[in-house]
Amino acid sequence: MLIAQISDTHILARALDHPAAKLRADCLRRCIADINQQRPDAVIFTGDTVQHGQPEEYARLRELLAPLDAPLYLVSGNRDDNGALRSAFGDHSNLPGNGDFLHYVVEDHELRLVAIDSTSPGERKGVFCPARQAWLDAVLSDQPDRPTLLFIHHPPFDVGDHYVGGYRRPEEAAALADVVSRHPQVRGLLCGHVHWPVERQWAGTEARIMPSVAVDLRKGVDETEARERPIYMLHRLSEETGFVSQARRVDAEA
Numbered sequence: 031m032l033i034a035q036i037s038d039t040h041i042l043a044r045a046l047d048h049p050a051a052k053l054r055a056d057c058l059r060r061c062i063a064d065i066n067q068q069r070p071d072a073v074i075f076t077g078d079t080v081q082h083g084q085p086e087e088y089a090r091l092r093e094l095l096a097p098l099d100a101p102l103y104l105v106s107g108n109r110d111d112n113g114a115l116r117s118a119f120g121d122h123s124n125l126p127g128n129g130d131f132l133h134y135v136v137e138d139h140e141l142r143l144v145a146i147d148s149t150s151p152g153e154r155k156g157v158f159c160p161a162r163q164a165w166l167d168a169v170l171s172d173q174p175d176r177p178t179l180l181f182i183h184h185p186p187f188d189v190g191d192h193y194v195g196g197y198r199r200p201e202e203a204a205a206l207a208d209v210v211s212r213h214p215q216v217r218g219l220l221c222g223h224v225h226w227p228v229e230r231q232w233a234g235t236e237a238r239i240m241p242s243v244a245v246d247l248r249k250g251v252d253e254t255e256a257r258e259r260p261i262y263m264l265h266r267l268s269e270e271t272g273f274v275s276q277a278r279r280v281d282a283e284a
């Protein structure tokens with residue numbers, strides 16, 4: 031199964047007279063054009079879709095995402111507003127229309143996809159409270175033999191000096207690792223938030239953090255080579271090859 035991942039686009043409203051508004055929109059537009067050429071089975075968007083959680087930002091985001099051919103699965107980041115995101119993407123049948131959390135399961139693909147909500151209003155750090163712990167454990171217990179991919183905004187582990195103590199409570203990050211380690215059908219965890227590329231083993235599976243699509247916010251990438259070129263990820267997962275990730279640098283003419 032081929033999955034494209036985008037993250038941390040931090041889209042601003044069209045009316046905002048700020049160079050970053052045009053730049054970030056252009057980064058996403060170019061990624062979408064290239065993703066369509068790659069023909070992935072699904073596109074996963076790991077949050078911080080917009081900058082301030084405002085309806086006019088989500089309106090702009092929808093315009094930019096409209097050309098996307100593949101099915102799109104979103105989770106929110108700390109910059110998102112779950113209510114505004116729900117309103118803007120009310121036609122996305124996988125998104126729960128009510129309830130406290132924007133988490134859900136997608137059963138339509140070779141891999142089972144599980145979206146985990148690590149946000150809480152007014153909280154910059156990740157949250158994985160007991161209610162979410164119980165939900166994820168029940169979801170994963172439901173189909174223990176089906177290969178599964180998880181996605182979430184906040185990575186539940188530290189990244190060098192750049193991202194330390196990223197969860198509201200350390201025990202909540204530890205609880206996520208504990209749940210995942212008890213379900214060996216989990217093939218991986220895709221994250222955003224840090225704007226920095228990381229690949230590591232975690233909780234008995236593979237974890238990936240991708241850099242921000244917004245190039246003005248990106249960290250940890252060789253900027254002498256590719257300052258102007260947005261990056262998204264292509265993840266290929268199969269029983270034969272395992273979990274293979276490629277960073278796609280998108281040309282201006284894409």
Ligand SMILES: [Fe+2]
Pocket residue numbers: 038040078107109223224225242
């Ligand atoms: Fe972000």
